[in-house]
Amino acid sequence: MKLVKSLLLGSAAGLIAVGGAQAADLPVKAKAVEYVKICSLYGAGFYYIPGTDTCIKLGGYLRAEVALNTNSDFSGQLTGNNGARNRLTNYYTMRAREDLNIDTRTATEYGVVRTFFDGVFSWTTGNYAGTGSATGATAYSGTLALNTSGAAPALVGSSINGTDGNTSGGSLGVYYAFIQFAGFTMGKAVSQFDAPWTNYPGNNFDSLVGGSGTVTGVAQFTYTADFGQGVTASFSAEDATAYYQAGNLNMTGATAAGMIGGSYGSNAISGSRSPNLVGMVRVDQAWGLFQASVAAHDNHVAYYGATEPTGHPDDKWGWAVQLALSIKNIPTGAGDVINISGVYTDGASRYNFQNLAGGSYSMFGNSGIAYQSVGFAIAPDTVFITGGAQETVKTWGFRGAYTHNWDAYWNTALYGAYAQAQYGSLAKTTLCGAGGAGGVFGGLAGVTGCNPDFAIGQVGIITRWTPVKNLTFSADLNWTHLDQKYSGTVGYAGSGTTAKPAAVYELKDQDTITLLLRAQRNW
Numbered sequence: 366m367k368l369v370k371s372l373l374l375g376s377a378a379g380l381i382a383v384g385g386a387q388a389a390d391l392p393v394k395a396k397a398v399e400y401v402k403i404c405s406l407y408g409a410g411f412y413y414i415p416g417t418d419t420c421i422k423l424g425g426y427l428r429a430e431v432a433l434n435t436n437s438d439f440s441g442q443l444t445g446n447n448g449a450r451n452r453l454t455n456y457y458t459m460r461a462r463e464d465l466n467i468d469t470r471t472a473t474e475y476g477v478v479r480t481f482f483d484g485v486f487s488w489t490t491g492n493y494a495g496t497g498s499a500t501g502a503t504a505y506s507g508t509l510a511l512n513t514s515g516a517a518p519a520l521v522g523s524s525i526n527g528t529d530g531n532t533s534g535g536s537l538g539v540y541y542a543f544i545q546f547a548g549f550t551m552g553k554a555v556s557q558f559d560a561p562w563t564n565y566p567g568n569n570f571d572s573l574v575g576g577s578g579t580v581t582g583v584a585q586f587t588y589t590a591d592f593g594q595g596v597t598a599s600f601s602a603e604d605a606t607a608y609y610q611a612g613n614l615n616m617t618g619a620t621a622a623g624m625i626g627g628s629y630g631s632n633a634i635s636g637s638r639s640p641n642l643v644g645m646v647r648v649d650q651a652w653g654l655f656q657a658s659v660a661a662h663d664n665h666v667a668y669y670g671a672t673e674p675t676g677h678p679d680d681k682w683g684w685a686v687q688l689a690l691s692i693k694n695i696p697t698g699a700g701d702v703i704n705i706s707g708v709y710t711d712g713a714s715r716y717n718f719q720n721l722a723g724g725s726y727s728m729f730g731n732s733g734i735a736y737q738s739v740g741f742a743i744a745p746d747t748v749f750i751t752g753g754a755q756e757t758v759k760t761w762g763f764r765g766a767y768t769h770n771w772d773a774y775w776n777t778a779l780y781g782a783y784a785q786a787q788y789g790s791l792a793k794t795t796l797c798g799a800g801g802a803g804g805v806f807g808g809l810a811g812v813t814g815c816n817p818d819f820a821i822g823q824v825g826i827i828t829r830w831t832p833v834k835n836l837t838f839s840a841d842l843n844w845t846h847l848d849q850k851y852s853g854t855v856g857y858a859g860s861g862t863t864a865k866p867a868a869v870y871e872l873k874d875q876d877t878i879t880l881l882l883r884a885q886r887n888w
Contacts, residue, residue, distance in 0.1 A: 407470050407477075419471040425464040425483075430883040432458045436492050439571035439721050441845045442877040444627050446494055448728040449863035453493055453503070462487040466541070475547050481554075483541040483582075497861025541582045548589050550601075553582040557589075557601040557645045558658040560689035564721060566704035567766025567778030567827065569841040569881055571721040574784035574821045575764035576687060576706045577658075578719040583608050585640075595649040602640040605662060609641055610634050611714035611724050612745035613666045613755065616795045619805045622858045625741050625870075627727035629748065629796060629817065635667035638680070641713075653691040653702075660685045662713035662746065669751040681755040683712020683746055698770050705765035712757030714744045717784050718821075726819075726847050728875035729865065736868035739857070740849045740875035742819035744786040748795075756791040760784060777828045785820040792817055806851075811869065814852030822846040835887040840880065847875045 404411040404420035411420040432438050436447035436455040446453040466483040493503040543552030555563060556579040564571055564578030571580070587601035603609075618631035641663075647656040662683040669675040689706035710716045718724035724744040732738040747755040762784030770776045788796075797807035797815035807815030825843035832838075851872040859867040 406472065411468075411470070414469075417471075419469055422468040424466045424468070424888065426462075426885050426887045428460070428462045428464070428883060428885045430460050430462075430881060430885075432460075433880040433882070434877070435879045437572075438489055440723065441572060441843065441879045442728060443572075443723060443845070444725055444727045446492055446863055448726070448875075448877075449865060450729050451864055453495060453864055455490065455492065458490045460487060460489045464540075477545075479545040481541055481543055481545075483539075485538045485540060486535060487538065488535040495861050495864045501864075538581065540580075543582075543585075548591070550585065550587040550589065553584050554587075555579055556583050556585070556603055556643065557587055557599040558603075558643045558660050558685070558687060558716065560656060560687070560704070560706045561654065561691070562704050564719060566706070566764055567702075567768045567780045568825055568843070569827055569839055569883055570825055570843045570879070572723070572843075572845075573764050573780070573782040573823060574718050574722045575762035575782035575823075576689075576708045576719065577685075577716045578721065579608055580721070581608075595654075597647050597649075599643070599645045599647075601643040601645070603643055604637075605639070605641045606637045608720045609662060609713070609715045610746070611718065612743070612747075613664055614743075614745045614748045615669065615751060616748050616792065616805070617669075617751040619796060621806050621809055621855065622860075624796070624806055625727060625739055625855070625857050626860065627725040627741050627743050629743055629745070629792075632745075633667045635665045635677075638665045639663040651694070653693045654689075655691075656687075656689040658685075658687045658689075660713060660716060662716075664712055664747045664755055664757075666747075666749070666755065676752070678749050678753065678755045681712060681747055681757060683710065683757055685710040685713040685716035687716065700770045700776075701768060703765070703767050705763065707761075707763040709759075709761045711759050712746050712755075714746050714758055714760050714786065717760040717762045718744045718786075726821075726849075726875075728847055728877065729863075729870075730873065730875050732871040732873065735854050735871040736866070738871040738873035738875070739855075740847045740873055741851075742786070742817070742847060742849050744784075744819075748788070748792045750791070750795060753791070756789045758786055758788055758792070760786045774831050775828070777826065780825050780827070782823040783820065786818060788817045806855075809855055811854035811856065812851065812872070814850065814872075816850035818850050820848040822848065837883075837885050837887075839883045839885075841883070843879050843881070845877050845879075849874060 402413045404413050410422045414421050435441055438458045438460040442448050463486045469480045471478045493505055496502045496504050541554055543550055543554045559577045563580045564573055584604040585601050587599055589599040591597050612632050613634050614630040615633050616630040619629050642661045645658045664681045666678050668677045687708040692703045695701050708717050726742045728740045730738045747757050749755045764782035766778050766780035768778040796804050796817050798804035801807050801815040823845045827841040829837050829839040854869050854871050857870050859865045
């Protein structure tokens with residue numbers, strides 16, 4: 366027993382000695398924990414990045430939506446298989462999207478330094494297109510692989526059952542990525558030409574004509590001067606390549622079949638030489654705002670033919686002007702607002718037929734006198750023929766909306782848009798001949814009227830329900846009308862891609878209706 370007791374006491378003494386040695390190695394005072402602190406300088410949601418004087422805010426949304434009666438989640442049945450309106454046309458298109466934005470701000474002696482990033486991860490229903498095979502084979506497209514390059518994502522290889530073999534597929538997009546410092550904005554941001562509501566005076570439908578709208582941002586270098594009293598002015602150099610090239614068409618390559626498909630010749634856009642130059646003045650007041658914008662766009666064309674010796678037309682500058690007005694605090698109810706804008710372009714059509722609205726149409730429908738009817742049109746920046754100069758296409762349009770809040774949970778908006786494109790004498794003579802009875806199209810058998818001018822009219826209504834904060838359900842019904850100026854009938858060679866046969870088609874105005882249902886949770 367004495368031996369056991371001695372062993373226990375010896376072990377205890379050893380443990381105490383070791384513990385004392387370890388305690389001696391510990392710091393006398395532990396470092397204070399650095400907690401994340403609220404930053405109240407820039408509004409709600411900002412926090413200090415630990416160890417710095419920079420404030421950060423994370424935000425975004427998760428969206429689930431379905432667009433009915435269209436192959437597109439953002440547009441109507443305007444062209445391709447979407448406009449074919451046959452068994453290759455989707456009855457619906459679904460999309461799931463997660464948006465993430467990161468906003469940082471740091472106070473300096475030169476003012477606030479801000480960085481902003483907004484990116485989206487999306488999954489969207491794809492499409493089937495005909496291959497022209499005698500057996501009626503189709504090919505799947507539209508499921509996109511994740512791509513961080515900023516270019517159009519590559520299509521994933523399709524399998525025999527129409528799936529892409531990649532359950533994690535989807536697309537990655539960069540909307541905004543810019544720095545703001547001392548009045549300068551540098552990077553990818555909304556164009557300074559755009560109205561503050563971009564494409565959305567009161568709607569969710571993306572494809573409104575009648576004005577500019579770079580909702581996914583455009584690369585730019587901008588200086589904004591603040592004169593106080595709500596008055597600001599900006600001058601901007603903005604990348605024209607990605608979103609502002611409506612087309613420079615060599616009509617020497619025009620064919621009747623190509624025109625019916627929505628193309629009036631060979632597109633000959635060349636390398637970028639000049640950014641778009643944009644100026645803007647804006648007045649923000651309690652009653653609303655007023656904005657005036659102007660833009661200049663360089664139409665720089667490649668060659669008449671395949672090689673340098675074929676020559677090229679000289680550059681042709683186009684321009685656009687837009688006025689926008691927002692009226693708040695109107696008598697119909699708290700928070701009600703009217704947003705309207707109007708635009709005129711000459712050789713800069715994307716400032717009217719904005720990127721998500723497109724500007725090329727090939728729409729098929731029913732006919733009582735022919736196999737089917739077809740309406741087609743396109744709004745490029747310029748047209749020309751081999752050996753000749755560029756001729757600009759002139760357009761004008763407007764868009765607007767009235768939004769009424771029924772209560773804290775429900776609101777409804779009525780909205781509409783209109784855009785018209787007008788061609789010059791060179792285009793009309795080349796495509797339709799003198800007096801509309803010749804040229805590429807006007808001289809064809811059955812054609813009784815030929816004029817490339819056209820108009821797009823749109824009307825819509827949207828209702829939103831927000832049962833809890835930052836969770837909104839909406840239904841957006843839109844009608845789009847193509848008013849084209851061709852008449853009579855035409856023999857069309859058909860297309861294997863859209864499964865349209867060679868037949869006689871009636872030249873006729875076309876309509877399409879799209880219903881967009883959306884659930885969105887902001888955070």
